[in-house]
Amino acid sequence: MEVTPGFSYFYGKNDMGCFIIVLLVCVGAALIANSRIIRWQRRAANAYFIIAQKATTTEEREWGYRNAYICEHPKAKFFFIYAAADAFSGRKPLTPFVIHLEDGTDVMAIFYDYYIRSHHLLYGSERQQEVTQRVLELKDGENPSSDLYSEALRTLERYLGENWRCGTGPVIIFMPCSGEQANLRRFDSLSRSLKWRYKYNTDIEAVQYTGVRQSKHRSRNRNAIESNSNIVISPKIIGKEVVIIDDVITTGSSLREFASELRTYGVRIKAAVFLAQTAKLPSDKEIHRHIKSAD
Numbered sequence: 001m002e003v004t005p006g007f008s009y010f011y012g013k014n015d016m017g018c019f020i021i022v023l024l025v026c027v028g029a030a031l032i033a034n035s036r037i038i039r040w041q042r043r044a045a046n047a048y049f050i051i052a053q054k055a056t057t058t059e060e061r062e063w064g065y066r067n068a069y070i071c072e073h074p075k076a077k078f079f080f081i082y083a084a085a086d087a088f089s090g091r092k093p094l095t096p097f098v099i100h101l102e103d104g105t106d107v108m109a110i111f112y113d114y115y116i117r118s119h120h121l122l123y124g125s126e127r128q129q130e131v132t133q134r135v136l137e138l139k140d141g142e143n144p145s146s147d148l149y150s151e152a153l154r155t156l157e158r159y160l161g162e163n164w165r166c167g168t169g170p171v172i173i174f175m176p177c178s179g180e181q182a183n184l185r186r187f188d189s190l191s192r193s194l195k196w197r198y199k200y201n202t203d204i205e206a207v208q209y210t211g212v213r214q215s216k217h218r219s220r221n222r223n224a225i226e227s228n229s230n231i232v233i234s235p236k237i238i239g240k241e242v243v244i245i246d247d248v249i250t251t252g253s254s255l256r257e258f259a260s261e262l263r264t265y266g267v268r269i270k271a272a273v274f275l276a277q278t279a280k281l282p283s284d285k286e287i288h289r290h291i292k293s294a295d
Helices: 007-013 015-053 058-070 076-083 085-089 118-123 126-139 146-160 180-196 253-263 284-294
Strands: 097-100 106-115 171-174 207-209 231-233 241-249 268-278
Touching: 015 058, 015 076, 058 076, 058 284, 076 085, 076 118, 076 284, 085 284, 106 126, 106 146, 106 241, 106 253, 126 180, 126 241, 126 268, 146 180, 146 268, 171 180, 180 207, 180 241, 231 253, 241 253, 253 268
Parallel strands: 106 268, 171 241, 241 268
Antiparallel strands: 097 106, 207 231
16 A cells, blocks of 8 residues: 655655755745844934933033944944043043042042043044143143133032132142243133132243253153253142143143152142043043943
8 A cells, every 4th residue: 555755755855955944934934134233223323312412511521422322323332432532541521530649648639521532523522522632722822711710720629628729729730831931821821810800829930941941741661751951840839739731631740740859949739630530541441441331
């Protein structure tokens, strides 16, 4: 009696062919599903990016760019880095922090906002871009930004519960420059404005120059230049308490060198005030670590 072969018969005879067919069906379904996931991911990335672009607060900007970066938006990385500058730098604008000096003492410090390197300026917030421009104008002697410095000074005063705008307050002095002319161009207008408009005790002549050295901010090897190599300290501030003002803090090495020089003259350093902190450019590992901690 002849038996008609069933499915099991053919499957047994053609098991490899059936397996391939099933595999192709599964792969096709996976590709279709994956293409849909990719489309939705791109839409989500664009939506998050637009939210960040229209954000009105730092928190909204950071949240939007972070999620756009997670969804692999091609332009989100550097926007996210500068939106989350506080986390990567470990400091916040207009928030006092401590700088540890080489002798084991600490100095209170503050900065107004972040400085963005010129090739990344587009990625910063409007405020970061403005402060970066202010830094460049200060270096060129075009804008002293005494309004921003005075706000940072007042913030430190409130934090310490003190009033520096009186005859007994600390002397405000300025970080050494490459030479006397560079010092006057950068800080003379700021010194006069802080003294006459904001009533602080400033001394532009607290640092005296013996010559000209290479400019740190124009050098690719800043650490090879000694900030104190062309200066002496004026007798007028020997043994006094001072607040040091500079344009930008990056590593803090210049402040530590200057502080060491001042201490040899018995000068007591009350605080340091900067217009900006150079925003840190983190590695991909640091970015992913921050995202993981924020989730």
